[in-house]
Amino acid sequence: MSDTFFLTTPIYYVNDKPHIGHAYTTILADVLARYHRNTGQETFFLTGLDEHGQKVQQAAEKRGVDPMRHCDEMAPRFTDLWKRLHISHDDFIRTTEERHKKVVQGILQKVYAAGDIYEDEYEGLYSVSEERFITEKESESGEFRDIKKLNEKNYFFKMSKYQQTLIDHIELNPKFIQTEHRRNEILGFLRRPLNDLCISRPKSRLNWGIELPFDSDYVTYVWFDALINYITAPGFGSDDESFAKWWPASYHLIGKDILTTHTVYWPTMLMSAGIELPMSIFAHGWWLMGESKISKSLGNVINPMDLIDDYGVDPVRYYLMREMVLGQDANFTMESFLKRYNSDLANDFGNLLSRVSTLMKKNYDGRIPEPGELTSGETKVQSDGENLVKVVNEKIESMRINEAIEETMQYIRSVNKYMEDNKPWKLVKEDKVAAGRVLYTAGEALRIGAVLLSPIMPSRTAVLLDVLNVQNIGLEWGGLTPGNQLKDHEPLFPRVQ
Ligand code: MSP
Numbered sequence: 083m084s085d086t087f088f089l090t091t092p093i094y095y096v097n098d099k100p101h102i103g104h105a106y107t108t109i110l111a112d113v114l115a116r117y118h119r120n121t122g123q124e125t126f127f128l129t130g131l132d133e134h135g136q137k138v139q140q141a142a143e144k145r146g147v148d149p150m151r152h153c154d155e156m157a158p159r160f161t162d163l164w165k166r167l168h169i170s171h172d173d174f175i176r177t178t179e180e181r182h183k184k185v186v187q188g189i190l191q192k193v194y195a196a197g198d199i200y201e202d203e204y205e206g207l208y209s210v211s212e213e214r215f216i217t218e219k220e221s222e223s224g225e226f227r228d229i230k231k232l233n234e235k236n237y238f239f240k241m242s243k244y245q246q247t248l249i250d251h252i253e254l255n256p257k258f259i260q261t262e263h264r265r266n267e268i269l270g271f272l273r274r275p276l277n278d279l280c281i282s283r284p285k286s287r288l289n290w291g292i293e294l295p296f297d298s299d300y301v302t303y304v305w306f307d308a309l310i311n312y313i314t315a316p317g318f319g320s321d322d323e324s325f326a327k328w329w330p331a332s333y334h335l336i337g338k339d340i341l342t343t344h345t346v347y348w349p350t351m352l353m354s355a356g357i358e359l360p361m362s363i364f365a366h367g368w369w370l371m372g373e374s375k376i377s378k379s380l381g382n383v384i385n386p387m388d389l390i391d392d393y394g395v396d397p398v399r400y401y402l403m404r405e406m407v408l409g410q411d412a413n414f415t416m417e418s419f420l421k422r423y424n425s426d427l428a429n430d431f432g433n434l435l436s437r438v439s440t441l442m443k444k445n446y447d448g449r450i451p452e453p454g455e456l457t458s459g460e461t462k463v464q465s466d467g468e469n470l471v472k473v474v475n476e477k478i479e480s481m482r483i484n485e486a487i488e489e490t491m492q493y494i495r496s497v498n499k500y501m502e503d504n505k506p507w508k509l510v511k512e513d514k515v516a517a518g519r520v521l522y523t524a525g526e527a528l529r530i531g532a533v534l535l536s537p538i539m540p541s542r543t544a545v546l547l548d549v550l551n552v553q554n555i556g557l558e559w560g561g562l563t564p565g566n567q568l569k570d571h572e573p574l575f576p577r578v579q
Contacts, residue, residue, distance in 0.1 A: 087118040087125045088328040092336050093132040093175065093311050096156035097141035100163050102384045102414065103337070103369055103376055106406070109399050110366065110483070111335050112169045116537030117478045126328050128315045129164070130175030131157055135213050135304030136283075139290040149290045153178055163387065167395055168540050173315045177292075177307055185314040186307050187295040189355050190281075194296055198240040198354045204280060205233040213304050215280055237282035237300065244350040245276040251349065251359065259345050260364045260481070261409035264338065268345050279347060281306045309348045313357065331360040338365045364481060367411035376414065384414060396539035397423050397575065403538050404487045424577055430494050431531070432574035435546055437501060438525045439568050441517075445510045450525060450550070451518030452564045460523045463500055464559050466493060467530045471557045474534050483538075490534050497527040525550055526562045533557060542574055 091111045094104050108129055115127035132138075133153040142152035157176060164171065175182060193199055209216050210228035221229050249272050252258055252265065259265040282300040283291060291301030312331060317324035336344050341363075349359050368375045376384060389398045401419050404426070406412040442448060456464070470493045477486035501524055510517035532543040533555050547555065549571040554561035 084332070085124060086327060086332075087115075087123045088316065088331045089114055089118075089125075089127055089333040089335060090312050090331055091129040092340060093130040093177065093308055094160060095132050095135075095137055096153050096160075097137045099156070099159045101376065102402075104160075105163065105167060105398075106369060106402050107335055107337060107366065108164060108169055108171075109167060109402055110408075112167075112171070113399070113403055113483060113537045114333070114335075114478070115170060116540065120533075120537065121475070126173070126316065127171045128173050128175065128312070129169070129171045130173070130311060130315070131160060131177065132304070132308045132311075133176055133178045134291040134301075134307055136210055136288050136290075137213060137304075139288060140210075142290075150178065166387070166390060167399070175311045175315045177311060181320060182307075182311060182314045183292050185319050186292045186302060186310050188319050189310055189351070190302065190306075191295050192356070193239065193351070193354045196354055196356075198243065199237055199281070199296075200240070201235065202238050203234075204236050204238075206231075208232045234284055234287070236280045236284070237294065237297070238278040239281045239306070239351070239354070241279045241347070241350045242276045244353045245272060247353060248272065248346065248349055252345075257362050258359070259341075260362055263409065264341055264345075264365045268341065271342065271346070276346070279303075279306070279350075305343050305347060306351065309343065309351065312348075312360070318357070330358045332362065334360055334363045336363060336365050338367055341365050364408070366406065366408050369406070369414050370411050371414055389419075393419075393423060393578065394542070396542040397427055400427060400487070400539055403483050405484070407484055408481050420578060423575065426491055427575035428573075428577045430491060430498060431535075432576075434494055434498055434501070434524065434528055435549065435571075435574050437498075438521055438528060439549060439571065441506055441510070441521055442525070442568055445514070446518060446521070448568045450562055450564050450566045450568070451522050452515075453522040453526070453560070454515055454519040456519070456523075459500060459504060460519060463497060463523050463527050466496065467527055467559060471530070471534065487535070487538060490531055493527070494531050497524050497531075500524065500527075522562065522564065526559065529554075529562050530557060530559070545571065546574060 089111055091107045094100065111127055111129065115125050118125045131153070138153065139149050142149040145152060153176070161174065204215070206215050207218065207221050208230050209226035210230065212226055216226055216229070220226060249269065252269060259268055281303045282294055283303060285299055285301060289301060291304060292307050294300045294302060312334065313329060316328035334344055344363050352359055370376065401422050404422060405418065442450065470489060473489050474486045477483070477489065501520070504520045506517040506520040509520065529547065529550060529552055532546045536543040549569050550562060551566040551568060552562060
């Protein structure tokens with residue numbers, strides 16, 4: 083394991099307010115960042131905004147404001163949401179920032195000097211919604227909207243020159259594109275000849291972009307600009323030490339809709355500029371409602387703010403992480419959200435805390451009892467807990483977050499069962515020491531569970547640990563301190579109807 087971990091989200095278009103799709107990738111990155119920080123790895127978590135290009139220019143025009151002002155007004159909608167979702171990013175990049183423009187122009191100059199940029203006449207179909215030129219075949223697929231016929235002189239990047247090198251890299255590095263399904267998809271795509279990439283837009287058509295350093299009549303194509311954010315932020319060209327520390331990125335997290343730009347455009351751009359490739363690009367699936375993707379243009383968006391207002395941040399984070407198998411699509415329904423909330427959070431997790439704390443309050447002056455001499459029942463809870471820590475680590479390393487959560491919840495359920503089998507509420511009347519042992523064990527298991535779930539639910543697990551008066555958030559068994567006074571609390575996850 084390397085001692086630094088750098089992960090990124092896509093930078094989001096500021097054409098509208100964020101929805102659950104944007105929130106999902108950002109929460110996913112946050113959860114991974116928190117897990118990695120907890121294991122002691124120095125972590126850099128980057129997110130930000132994609133502010134140039136036709137989509138943004140059109141959104142600004144529609145509102146009748148200048149594009150820069152539009153971006154400045156939209157940016158807080160994202161940063162406010164990240165605050166509310168407890169996103170712990172280390173940097174927030176906006177592509178209109180000076181630091182970024184400089185790097186984009188520097189890279190363009192480098193690629194130009196390498197002889198990888200040429201001028202050509204282009205006639206073809208252009209999809210405004212995807213911000214790229216498309217083939218006849220693609221235009222018939224129905225997946226592209228706002229298609230226009232264009233005839234322009236433009237600058238092209240010799241992407242085709244790197245086709246074989248890219249194929250070799252993908253084949254040699256099985257983790258470079260994840261999941262395997264996506265890797266095969268891209269290898270399939272690369273079996274056909276790769277076109278060069280049009281990387282400019284004439285200012286006469288679109289002026290909201292970064293000017294080409296070698297022709298002031300043009301701005302840079304928005305994807306060529308946006309992808310570079312991943313090296314601007316860690317310090318490419320401005321802070322060599324920082325850049326060497328963080329690059330190559332451990333993960334670019336993306337949705338499957340932006341796979342080609344990240345696994346074909348981006349690595350070939352880096353090859354031309356002589357920069358190392360990221361270690362891994364991981365594409366997740368879509369959140370669907372019924373059969374269709376949740377998206378602004380379909381108008382079926384779920385506003386994450388509404389869910390947070392009604393149920394709290396942590397249940398929303400929990401649901402999104404628990405329900406989606408990374409790499410596959412998942413269905414968002416209120417029914418499954420409420421089911422998860424009530425069964426996993428209210429009944430299993432929250433209830434265990436209530437039972438433990440109520441009994442300690444009633445019978446042990448509200449203090450953590452002594453663990454005493456363990457019997458086979460306790461040894462089992464302890465060894466299962468120790469095993470769980472290993473399993474969760476492995477699951478996170480292999481990006482199986484939903485399974486890591488499920489393992490933890492199964493453990494919590496087994497501890498509830500241990501309580502039922504040992505009935506400390508009865509036992510305390512005959513043998514207070516034995517009942518104390520059961521409660522200590524259940525409380526300690528709950529502590530371990532809460533620490534393991536803290537990247538998913540940072541605020542409610544912090545409440546739980548505070549109620550148990552825990553200072554030790556290590557994962558070694560025995561972190562609960564006998565004699566510590568419990569604090570009063572509301573139900574951790576009140577049941578909802
Ligand atoms: N600006 C580009 C990314 C540039 S990165 C150098 C972009 N922005 S976006 O705002 O349109 O979308 C960003 C991300 O949100 C994508 O990864 C996309 O997959 C994700 N989602 C948007 N809707 C989604 C769902 N319904 N479900 C899951 N994620 C989805 O593309």
